[in-house]
Amino acid sequence: MSRPVIIALDFPTSDQALAFLDQFPQTPPVTVKIGMELFYAAGPAIVKAVQARGHAVFLDLKLHDIPNTVGSAMRVIGRLGVRYTTVHAAGGHVMLAAAKRGLVAGAAAAGLPAPKLLAITQLTSTDQAMLNTDQQIPGSVQASVVHYAQLAQASHCDGVICSAQEVAAIHQAVGADFLGITPGIRPLSATADDQQRVMTPTAAAQAGSNGLVVGRPITQASDPVTAYTEIVKEWSNAND
Numbered sequence: 001m002s003r004p005v006i007i008a009l010d011f012p013t014s015d016q017a018l019a020f021l022d023q024f025p026q027t028p029p030v031t032v033k034i035g036m037e038l039f040y041a042a043g044p045a046i047v048k049a050v051q052a053r054g055h056a057v058f059l060d061l062k063l064h065d066i067p068n069t070v071g072s073a074m075r076v077i078g079r080l081g082v083r084y085t086t087v088h089a090a091g092g093h094v095m096l097a098a099a100k101r102g103l104v105a106g107a108a109a110a111g112l113p114a115p116k117l118l119a120i121t122q123l124t125s126t127d128q129a130m131l132n133t134d135q136q137i138p139g140s141v142q143a144s145v146v147h148y149a150q151l152a153q154a155s156h157c158d159g160v161i162c163s164a165q166e167v168a169a170i171h172q173a174v175g176a177d178f179l180g181i182t183p184g185i186r187p188l189s190a191t192a193d194d195q196q197r198v199m200t201p202t203a204a205a206q207a208g209s210n211g212l213v214v215g216r217p218i219t220q221a222s223d224p225v226t227a228y229t230e231i232v233k234e235w236s237n238a239n240d
């Protein structure tokens, strides 16, 4: 799927994650996001287990540290054969560029294509008040997200993670080829949970999102495969 619906595999153990995943057919393969919770519990072995089933992995560890540390960690991630990985744009230009260099070098050493590097802009759980008070960043959320997208592009990232609410402004500022992958996706029937900047799959497609990240509306559904299939159908129809 060139515009994937990525399932956030947010589970505390490998057994739970794989039991969930094995409800899905292996064909067509799905793309799953392995984040901090599952990776801290299960390590690189869970990446291999998902790949062994033929599915693609988005490894979401949101690195944010000094440039040398991030570059070295990305060199290791580059060897894992994942399709996407993340870093915080707030780490700045030197850190982002080191992340990209590390990722490309690690992948090349393993003879693999480099994963796409996505920079986190403002988390979708952040609202206007939190931006201005907790982070002491003046101005609008959209202005901050567009700024981070410009910084990420200038630092050789392949795209950003943002809310679908900002995707159109990002594409206008940095071009439509720069990926805007969007969590905070909620079908009309779903609750927002801790997300602040949400959109439906249809609205995200209309805004130009390059891919959805969806967790609880699928993982906590009584029938996850049907929930996923419905979201894919809504997303595909809106992209046609």
Ligand SMILES: O=C(O)c1cc(=O)[nH]c(=O)n1[C@@H]1O[C@H](COP(=O)(O)O)[C@@H](O)[C@H]1O
Residues within 6 Å of the ligand: 008, 010, 033, 035, 060, 086, 120, 122, 123, 124, 125, 161, 162, 183, 184, 185, 193, 195, 213, 214, 215, 216, 217
């Ligand atoms: O990097 C992410 O994937 C991410 C960035 C962001 O701004 N907001 C966000 O929700 N996410 C992740 O996307 C997933 C969303 O999960 P749900 O809210 O359950 O759909 C979680 O795994 C979050 O860690």
